[in-house]
Amino acid sequence: MQADEMESSMESPNLEFEYGDMDTLPAELSELYSYTEEPEFVLNKDYFEEDFKSQVRGRSWVELSVEERRAYVMRLLDALEVTDRDKRLKVARAILYLAQGVYDECDSDVDVLYWARHNVFLLYHMGVFTALLELLNMEIDNSQACSSAVRKPAISLADSTELRVLLSIMYLMVENIRVQTEDDRPEWTAARETFRIELATPMCNGEPFALLLFTMVTKFCSMNAPHFPMKKVLLLLWKTVLFTLGGFEELQAMKVRGRERLQLAPLPEDSIRVVRAMRAASPPASAMELIEQQQQKRGRRSRRSAFVDSLEGDSPFAKKQNGNGNPLVKQDSLDTYNERDPFKNEEARDEDEDPEDSDSGIEGEVDPLDRDVIIQPPPPPPPLRPPTERLNFPKGLPWAPKVREKDIEHFLETSRNKFIGFTLGKMFSVKSCCLFFSDIDTLVGLPRPIHESVKTLKQHKYVSIAEVQIKREQELQKCPMTLGEEEVEETPAEVLYLGMLPNLSQYVIALLKLLLAAAPTSKAKTDSINILADVLPEEMPITVLQSMKLGIDVNRHKEIIVKAISALLILLLKHFKLNHIYQFEIVSQHLVFANCIPLILKFFNQNIMSYISAKNSICVLDFPHCVVHELPELTAESLEAGDNNQFCWRNLFSCINLLRILNKLTKWKHSRTMMLVVFKSAPILKRALKVKQAMMQLYVLKLLKIQTKYLGRQWRKSNMKTMSAIYQKVRHRLNDDWAYGNDIDARPWYFQVEECDMRENIEKFNSRRYDHSRGGPAGGEFTPVDNCLQSVLGQRVELPEDFQYSYELWLEREVFSQPIQWEGLLERP
Numbered sequence: 001m002q003a004d005e006m007e008s009s010m011e012s013p014n015l016e017f018e019y020g021d022m023d024t025l026p027a028e029l030s031e032l033y034s035y036t037e038e039p040e041f042v043l044n045k046d047y048f049e050e051d052f053k054s055q056v057r058g059r060s061w062v063e064l065s066v067e068e069r070r071a072y073v074m075r076l077l078d079a080l081e082v083t084d085r086d087k088r089l090k091v092a093r094a095i096l097y098l099a100q101g102v103y104d105e106c107d108s109d110v111d112v113l114y115w116a117r118h119n120v121f122l123l124y125h126m127g128v129f130t131a132l133l134e135l136l137n138m139e140i141d142n143s144q145a146c147s148s149a150v151r152k153p154a155i156s157l158a159d160s161t162e163l164r165v166l167l168s169i170m171y172l173m174v175e176n177i178r179v180q181t182e183d184d185r186p187e188w189t190a191a192r193e194t195f196r197i198e199l200a201t202p203m204c205n206g207e208p209f210a211l212l213l214f215t216m217v218t219k220f221c222s223m224n225a226p227h228f229p230m231k232k233v234l235l236l237l238w239k240t241v242l243f244t245l246g247g248f249e250e251l252q253a254m255k256v257r258g259r260e261r262l263q264l265a266p267l268p269e270d271s272i273r274v275v276r277a278m279r280a281a282s283p284p285a286s287a288m289e290l291i292e293q294q295q296q297k298r299g300r301r302s303r304r305s306a307f308v309d310s311l312e313g314d315s316p317f318a319k320k321q322n323g324n325g326n327p328l329v330k331q332d333s334l335d336t337y338n339e340r341d342p343f344k345n346e347e348a349r350d351e352d353e354d355p356e357d358s359d360s361g362i363e364g365e366v367d368p369l370d371r372d373v374i375i376q377p378p379p380p381p382p383p384l385r386p387p388t389e390r391l392n393f394p395k396g397l398p399w400a401p402k403v404r405e406k407d408i409e410h411f412l413e414t415s416r417n418k419f420i421g422f423t424l425g426k427m428f429s430v431k432s433c434c435l436f437f438s439d440i441d442t443l444v445g446l447p448r449p450i451h452e453s454v455k456t457l458k459q460h461k462y463v464s465i466a467e468v469q470i471k472r473e474q475e476l477q478k479c480p481m482t483l484g485e486e487e488v489e490e491t492p493a494e495v496l497y498l499g500m501l502p503n504l505s506q507y508v509i510a511l512l513k514l515l516l517a518a519a520p521t522s523k524a525k526t527d528s529i530n531i532l533a534d535v536l537p538e539e540m541p542i543t544v545l546q547s548m549k550l551g552i553d554v555n556r557h558k559e560i561i562v563k564a565i566s567a568l569l570i571l572l573l574k575h576f577k578l579n580h581i582y583q584f585e586i587v588s589q590h591l592v593f594a595n596c597i598p599l600i601l602k603f604f605n606q607n608i609m610s611y612i613s614a615k616n617s618i619c620v621l622d623f624p625h626c627v628v629h630e631l632p633e634l635t636a637e638s639l640e641a642g643d644n645n646q647f648c649w650r651n652l653f654s655c656i657n658l659l660r661i662l663n664k665l666t667k668w669k670h671s672r673t674m675m676l677v678v679f680k681s682a683p684i685l686k687r688a689l690k691v692k693q694a695m696m697q698l699y700v701l702k703l704l705k706i707q708t709k710y711l712g713r714q715w716r717k718s719n720m721k722t723m724s725a726i727y728q729k730v731r732h733r734l735n736d737d738w739a740y741g742n743d744i745d746a747r748p749w750y751f752q753v754e755e756c757d758m759r760e761n762i763e764k765f766n767s768r769r770y771d772h773s774r775g776g777p778a779g780g781e782f783t784p785v786d787n788c789l790q791s792v793l794g795q796r797v798e799l800p801e802d803f804q805y806s807y808e809l810w811l812e813r814e815v816f817s818q819p820i821q822w823e824g825l826l827e828r829p
Contacts, residue, residue, distance in 0.1 A: 021247035229534035566657035
């Protein structure tokens with residue numbers, strides 16, 4: 001095992017990975033299908049040709065005119081309305097064959113994708129998606145299928161056939177319409193925008209389409225519908241949210257527009273481009289390499305000492321110059337060190353590891369980031385993807401430093417207390433708003449260097465959209481009558497949040513249950529949910545080759561589920577944070593209370609290099625290759641060899657997403673940062689630095705930075721290379737003493753107090769903004785009260801129909817039999 005670890009460490013090249021909303025379109029389409037669904041491709045083709053040849057004779061689909069294709073699709077839509085379940089399934093398979101690109105009439109993968117795109121737009125124009133939505137609702141409400149699936153001891157592909165066909169067509173339509181290409185027709189561009197608006201607005205049962213998919217997820221996790229194909233549901237849910245809310249580039253553009261609307265300073269840089277231009281640090285060494293390097297160092301030192309003694313003699317003067325006869329080692333200059341990668345070290349120290357690092361769950365592992373060994377990896381192979389766009393940064397740090405107004409206030413309060421013995425403090429407090437007096441302009445009595453410091457801090461002052469939203473919410477809570485009702489823009493994120501709000505905790509818990517079940521580090525339990533219902537065949541494999549193929553398919557299935565959930569969660573967090581900070585905070589709090597932080601740490605407590613370089617895919621069976629080319633004979637050797645890719649795109653994508661989620665949950669949250677410390681996350685995160693990819697290393701270093709001041713002086717002393725990497729790659733806060741432990745937030749751990757205060761603010765926000773939308777009073781507690789007795793008694797009250805038969809009994813029980821103390825009405829309170 002040590003030899004394998006040494007080999008993987010020495011051969012870890014620079015990963016040419018470009019982070020984005022998704023992988024390439026063929027890869028995303030191929031992940032929709034399991035390898036056990038391969039026989040259904042032939043079934044789809046046969047059903048289509050059987051129906052098509054009965055309608056059109058002597059010609060193929062690609063030879064028809066546009067009008068003839070429209071007429072045929074219209075006949076298919078009419079056939080979808082039959083009551084016979086088997087006939088509906090055959091028609092749905094024929095439509096699925098069209099959406100897959102009529103591959104039997106194509107000669108290459110490019111042709112399949114071309115016709116799939118054309119057919120999908122045709123299906124959308126003919127109203128196929130609406131018809132499929134009605135059928136999907138019927139299948140979800142099919143209580144007979146749900147009850148039979150609950151009683152079954154083992155669920156297989158056959159139990160979800162109808163659902164899988166419907167979800168596959170809908171996924172192909174969403175994905176093909178969502179992706180923009182240079183040769184898009186004007187009518188396709190218009191159709192894309194129309195489809196996006198339809199998916200974002202309430203369309204089925206008065207709720208957005210994404211909410212229907214969320215309901216399927218919760219129904220599956222509550223064991224009421226164990227036959228639901230969860231992988232397809234999650235992929236369709238992720239792509240629907242990505243389509244309706246927008247990807248990361250759309251988010252950046254929305255953020256720029258939002259700052260302009262609030263008259264805030266523009267963003268100092270485009271974070272996406274900065275991260276893509278970063279250079280990854282060298283991978284750390286393995287335990288066996290460290291031992292060999294230390295032995296070589298000791299051997300060279302002893303030989304060099306003997307050589308020096310032979311030249312200079314053994315005189316007392318020589319010993320005085322060289323200490324105990326050891327040679328003086330020349331140190332590199334600081335400038336030379338700064339030009340190097342932070343994980344490339346010069347000399348080996350004989351320092352002990354931090355005791356906390358031994359509790360990482362892997363015994364005997366020496367953390368290579370704390371040792372000084374030069375590791376020269378072999379030259380990386382040629383990149384598999386075109387090189388990403390690089391920015392020409394000036395020599396220095398990649399990020400512009402930022403300062404919050406809170407930091408400037410704290411600096412001035414400390415300076416005033418030190419030099420003039422006076423602080424402004426808290427001038428007044430409103431219980432509901434917690435308003436404080438702040439003054440960052442008055443510098444009377446402070447020395448000149450403090451003036452210069454404040455000037456520098458103000459030059460880098462950054463006001464976020466969230467801070468403006470919090471301040472506005474405090475004003476609305478303080479003066480509801482004066483400021484009136486807030487004008488809420490009906491953005492797609494706002495509509496989705498409003499729909500999710502009543503059952504938000506159930507949605508979050510269900511997603512985390514699925515993530516836990518799909519994590520490679522989780523062990524199978526009898527009470528855990530079965531996420532393999534849409535991958536296991538009816539007949540289990542009987543040969544070794546079939547077992548290997550199914551094993552690869554199961555692992556691939558779990559990886560795709562992790563990818564979809566992680567991408568969905570980071571999208572929801574980022575969009576809700578931009579829409580309103582308290583929408584983000586309530587989702588974050590539900591994630592924290594559902595143990596998302598230890599779950600992500602458990603996910604990373606594995607051999608992360610093996611997970612990222614996993615080869616759980618069979619290229620010849622991926623769509624559309626498997627339906628165009630003749631399949632070669634599979635052997636055990638070919639399955640073990642896997643593909644030639646340098647890394648698994650979806651696994652690296654999932655890891656980065658999970659790290660970003662962890663950063664979102666813990667940023668500026670002292671109590672949640674302490675959870676990272678309590679769960680001993682530092683050794684786990686440091687092992688993730690072995691992945692030589694700049695973006696992943698950046699988010700790992702961010703997580704290490706926020707907890708550095710709580711890890712103790714000994715940890716910082718023995719991890720100086722990690723500290724240097726944080727300094728070089730992570731954004732600076734000018735007066736943030738993250739490396740010294742004397743920050744203002746280094747206080748006792750009041751987890752419940754912080755979370756309860758946040759919960760109170762969230763509930764006030766939801767009550768003020770959404771009470772009227774959830775059936776409450778239009779104005780909440782500020783609704784005018786009718787105090788006129790005649791008006792109140794004159795109001796017409798709706799009584800139930802059976803009340804007239806039992807009103808005499810009600811009067812006897814509630815009025816006549818109750819003693820009334822009339823004298824009490826005359827007494828003063």
